[in-house]
Amino acid sequence: MAKHAALSEKFIADEPRTDWHDETLWFVRQKRDKAAHGLPGWEQLRELASQIKNHTLSNLEKYLRQFEQQAKANGITVHWAADGDEHNKIIHDIIRKHNIEKIVKSKSMLTEECHLNEYLLHQGIEVVDTDLGERIVQFRKEPPSHIVLPAIHLKKQDVSETFHKYLQTEKGNNDPQYLTEAARQHLRDKFIQSELAITGVNFAVAETGGFVVCTNEGNADMGAHTAAVHIACMGFEKIIPKAEHLAVFLRLLARSATGQAITTYSSHFLKARRGQEMHIVIVDNGRSKQLGRKDFRNSLKCIRCAACFNTCPVYRRSGGHSYHTAVAGPLGSIINPNMDMKANADLPFASTLCGSCSNVCPVKIDIHEQLWKWRQVVVAEGYVDASKKTGMRGMAYILAKPGMYRFAGKMGRWVMRTFPFMINNKLNAWYKQREMPEVPKQSFRDWYLKNRGK
Amino acid sequence: MRVGLFIPCYIDQFYPQVAIATLQLLEKLGCNVSFPLQQTCCGQPMANSGFAGLSKGCDKNFVKNFSGFDYVVAPSGSCVLHIKEHLEDQGHPKEAERIRNNVYELTEFLTDILKVQHINASFPHSVGFHNSCHGQRGLHLSSMTETMLPAFSKPEQLLNMVKGIQLSNPERRDECCGFGGTFCVFEEAVSVKMGKDRIKEHEVNAVEYITGGDVSCLMHLEGILKRKGSSVKTIHIAEILNSEL
DSSP states (O other): OOHHHHHHHHHHTSHHHHHHHHHHHHHHHHHHHHHHHTSTTHHHHHHHHHHHHHHHHHTHHHHHHHHHHHHHHTTOEEEEESSHHHHHHHHHHHHHHTTOOOEEEOOOHHHHHTTHHHHHHHTTOOEEEOSHHHHHHHHTTOOOSSSSSTTTTOOHHHHHHHHHHHHOOOTTOOOHHHHHHHHHHHHHHHHHHOSEEEEOOSEEETTTOOEEEEESSOHHHHHHHHSSEEEEEEEGGGEESOGGGHHHHHHHHHHHHTSOSSOSEEEEEOSOOTTOEEEEEEEOTTHHHHHTOTTTGGGGGOOOOOHHHHHOHHHHHHOGGGGOSSSOHHHHHHHHHHHOTTTTTTGGGSOOOOOHHHHHOTTOOOHHHHHHHHHHHHHHTTOSOHHHHHHHHHHHHHHTOHHHHHHHHHHHHHHHHHOGGGTSSTTOHHHHHSOOOOOOSSOHHHHHHHHHOO | OEEEEOOOHHHHHHOHHHHHHHHHHHHHTTOEEEOOTTOOOOSHHHHHTTOGGGGHHHHHHHHHHHTTOSEEEESOHHHHHHHHHHOOOTTOHHHHHHHHHHEEEHHHIIIIISOOOOOOOBOOSEEEEEOOHIIIIITOSBOOTTSOSOOOBHHHHHHTTSBTOEEEOOSSTTOOOSOTTTHHHHTHHHHHHHHHHHHHHHHHTTOSEEEESOHHHHHHHHHHHHHTTOSOEEEEHHHHHTOOO
8 A cells, every 4th residue: 555545544543633633724724714815915926926936946046146145245154065964964063063062943844854853863962943843743753744833733632741751741731821831941941051053944035145034932033042053954945036025925924824914933134143153054955856857846936834734635634744754745745756756656646636735825836736747757757556557557448449448338337236246345445435336227328329319 | 509528437337317417408508419429538547647648549539539519518527627638639739729628517618608597497405515626726617715816606606596406515615525536546544534524514504415516526425425324415516407397
C-alpha cells in the first residue's frame, strides 16, 4: 500500500479524533473566508501578489544579489548554502566560533526541511524551539504536522501529559491558561539564557536588505532581542523586490493563514543592534531544480500560509504526519517530489484534485494542476507499482476499442449479476465500506438501439 | 442544432437511466440529438492516474465519434472537464480543438446555450444538492466558497424551476465527497471518510434524495448509503429535470 494511504488509514482509525481534527481546521478555513470577505479587492490582491512573485522568480538573480549587497552594507553577514547540509554546517561553524551553548529558535520550516535540530543534536548541541506548538512537538520528539499550527494534531489532554512529563506540571490539569503559563515561564528562562537566536524569514526585501519575521507569540523578537548572535535562515524564494510589496503580502498572509488581519508581530529586521552579530543564510536545497521545472516553478511563489492545508479535505482527515515530510498538505505534495521523487511518489496521489487548494492560495499557485502534472512525471520516471501499470495498460487497451469495451462491459455486468461474490470480496477496496452499484441488464447503448435505432 | 450525446462509460454500463433522462430532456427542449455508437471512455481514469500517455487511443476514438456536431453534451462535469483540458489528436488537431471548445456539461448547456427559463418537471421531494468539484471548480458551474466573487449556481437555478422540490445544501456547501477517480480505491480510508461526512450533513437536512451533476460522486455516496442501510437515495440532476409533471 502507498505510504500516505496507509498512514492516513491509521489516523482515521480513531474516528472521533479525526472529526475533531477536521472540524478544528475547518474552523480556521472559515475564519479565513470571513477575513477575506472583509477585505475589498481580495481577488485583485491575490492577482497582484501572484504577479509580484512571478516577476521576482523571473529576476531572481538580480534581486538576490541586490539583497546581499544591501544586507552587507547594513553590516549583516550573508551566507549561501547549496543544500541542507551546507546550511547546517554554516550554523554549526558560527556556534563553534562563539563557543555557544544556549540556543533558541523561532519557527522556521526551512530548518525543519534541513533537519537542523537533528544535525546539531548529533554534535551535542541542543536547540530550544520557542514557538509554543513547536516546543510541544519537540518535547514529544515528533515533527510538526502543520507549517503554521505545528501541534494541531494534539488535544489539550495530550499537551497536559507532555508538560507533566517535561515541565512537571500538575497531572491531569488540562486548563489551557495553566498550561500556557507553564510554557511561558519555561521559555522565559530559555530566552534570558540564550546566546544565539535562530529565526526564519517570511519576507526578505531586496531594496533594503532587511527582512520581516511574522509570529503571533513574539518569540522571534524575544530571542533576537536578547541573544548576542542572530541567524536568520531563508529559502531563496522568500525575496521580494521592494518594501512597498509588504503591503500586499502582509495583508494576505495572516488572513489566509488564520483569519487574522495581521500577525500579532510583524518584526522588521534591518541591522544588528550595538554589540550584536547578525547573519543571514540563503538556502537553495533543490529550489533551483524546481525553478528549472517549467510546470512546477511557480510553486516557489508560496508564502507558507498553509491555507491549502486547512481547506484540503484530505489533509483534514489524514493529518500532517501522513505526508511523512517536513512540509505536508497539498503544497508539500507539489514540492517534495522535487526533493526526492522516489520517497515522495505517493504524495501527488494523496488528493482528489478537487481544486480547493488553488482557490484559497493567496499567490495563486495552480496547486491541483501541479498535482496532476506530478502524477504524470512520477509515472514517467517509473515510480509506480507494476500492478497499477499493468492494470492501466489493460484498461487503456480495452477502452480504445469500442467492440472490446462493449464486450468487457457486458461480461463485467454479467459476472456482477451472476457471481456477485467475485466482486464483492475483500480484494475489492471499493467493497470494503461501500456497496457496488446495482447492475442493469442492458447498457444505455442497448436501450438506444432498441428505442432510437433506425 | 446537432447535439452529440456523450455518455461516460460507467453511466453507459451502470446507470443507463441517467443517459436516458439526459437524452429525453434534450429532445424535449428541441435538440436534434444523436448518440455516436462507437464511443467508449474519455480517458480520464488513465490520465488522472498519471498515465496520460495511455489515453491517446481513447482520444482518437473520441474525436472520431464526435466530429461534426455543433455541440457535444454529457451528464458529467468531470468527463467534460477532462475533454476540455486534455483532448488531443495529432491526426486531427483542428477537430480535437473544435470539440474541446464545444463540449458542454448538461446543466451549463441548458443555462448558457439553450437559455432555459422554464422546465416542465415536478419532483415533490426533499433534495440535497451536491456540488461536484470538477463541475464547480473546473467548469465554474457555480460560484465557489473560497473565492470572493458573486454567488451563482447553474444547476440550482435549473432545480429551482422544478415544481414541488424542496432543495437544501449541506453546511459545507462545496466540500469534496472523496470519490476522486482511482483515489476511491487507492486512498480508500480517506475517500470513505469524506463520503460519510458529506452524507452526515445532508442527513441533518432530512433529505430523501441527494442529487448532483456527476454520477461518479453519487455512485460513491450511494455505495456508502446502501452499506449503512440508509433510506436516502441518490439521483442524477437529469432525472429530476426530466421527471414528468
